[in-house]
Amino acid sequence: MYAVDLNNVLKRFLNGNEMTVLYDNMNFRVSEGELVVISGKRLSGKSTLLRMIAAMTPPNKGTVEVFGQNLLNIKKRPEWRLQNIGFITNEGCLIPYLTAKQNLLIGIPTDDRNFARKEREAEQILSELGFSEETMNDSYEALTSKEQLLATIGRIFMTSPKLILADEPTKELSGKEGQDVLHKLFSFAKKQGSTVIITSNDESIIEKADTCFLLENCKLQEKKTQIQ
Ligand SMILES: Nc1ncnc2c1ncn2[C@@H]1O[C@H](COP(=O)(O)OP(=O)(O)OP(=O)(O)O)[C@@H](O)[C@H]1O
Numbered sequence: 001m002y003a004v005d006l007n008n009v010l011k012r013f014l015n016g017n018e019m020t021v022l023y024d025n026m027n028f029r030v031s032e033g034e035l036v037v038i039s040g041k042r043l044s045g046k047s048t049l050l051r052m053i054a055a056m057t058p059p060n061k062g063t064v065e066v067f068g069q070n071l072l073n074i075k076k077r078p079e080w081r082l083q084n085i086g087f088i089t090n091e092g093c094l095i096p097y098l099t100a101k102q103n104l105l106i107g108i109p110t111d112d113r114n115f116a117r118k119e120r121e122a123e124q125i126l127s128e129l130g131f132s133e134e135t136m137n138d139s140y141e142a143l144t145s146k147e148q149l150l151a152t153i154g155r156i157f158m159t160s161p162k163l164i165l166a167d168e169p170t171k172e173l174s175g176k177e178g179q180d181v182l183h184k185l186f187s188f189a190k191k192q193g194s195t196v197i198i199t200s201n202d203e204s205i206i207e208k209a210d211t212c213f214l215l216e217n218c219k220l221q222e223k224k225t226q227i228q
Contacts, residue, residue, distance in 0.1 A: 001068045003163055003195035004030040004053055009062035011048060022048055024218040026062070030211075032162075035186060035196045037206050039223070040215030046199040047089075049215070050165045053197065054085050067162065082107070086161035088169045093152045096141035100126055100151040103140055104158045125157045129184065145172040146181065153185050164189055166198040170205070179204055
């Protein structure tokens with residue numbers, strides 16, 4: 001079974017009278033535990049591909065399967081997403097008015113008998129990611145871009161999703177900062193056996209991939225990375 005399996009996918013959008021075809025008869029397979037980077041020009045459809053894998057937008061034709069499940073057959077998509085997917089984007093993945101720590105604890109009621117243990121776990125994760133007691137109790141929107149990305153990664157560490165999708169996560173960070181943050185994410189994913197699909201045109205990220213694809217002319221083509 002593949003982590004992700006797209007078969008003969010067509011995806012298009014109608015904007016006014018203009019039809020944009022993003023993918024035509026596209027196939028894409030990712031094995032469990034693989035680290036895949038997808039690169040491509042602006043507006044080639046990288047973000048849409050991740051959104052499709054997260055069951056946020058359907059294909060017009062073809063099938064999208066995640067861990068063997070055809071996404072069209074999922075009844076409760078938000079629940080399915082919460083259970084299976086960690087999604088990192090630049091648009092802010094966490095709740096702005098909650099603190100970094102509260103964001104890690106979403107879904108765990110304060111009267112849950114495991115709450116205190118989970119709270120300690122959240123503190124430990126955030127502290128390992130470089131948060132002080134003060135910053136972990138700051139509202140998410142008060143954090144810097146780097147801290148917001150780290151908090152999102154903290155949420156991923158807390159929930160251990162089987163599939164991690166990251167849409168140009170380091171776009172707002174300097175090269176070195178971005179690499180440090182992603183290094184933490186990649187080590188975690190390898191340890192947990194999580195599958196990672198990341199969109200980026202950054203060579204330093206591409207060279208970490210097990211497999212790299214280029215999205216071009218409505219298809220994904222495997223691209224040799226520099227170290228292969
Ligand atoms: N919901 C939508 N409705 C209409 N058009 C859309 C929708 N979502 C995406 N598009 C169009 O699909 C195209 C690809 O967008 P997408 O954001 O997937 O590309 P991208 O490769 O991630 O771009 P970038 O590198 O700029 O982030 C764009 O032309 C966009 O306008």
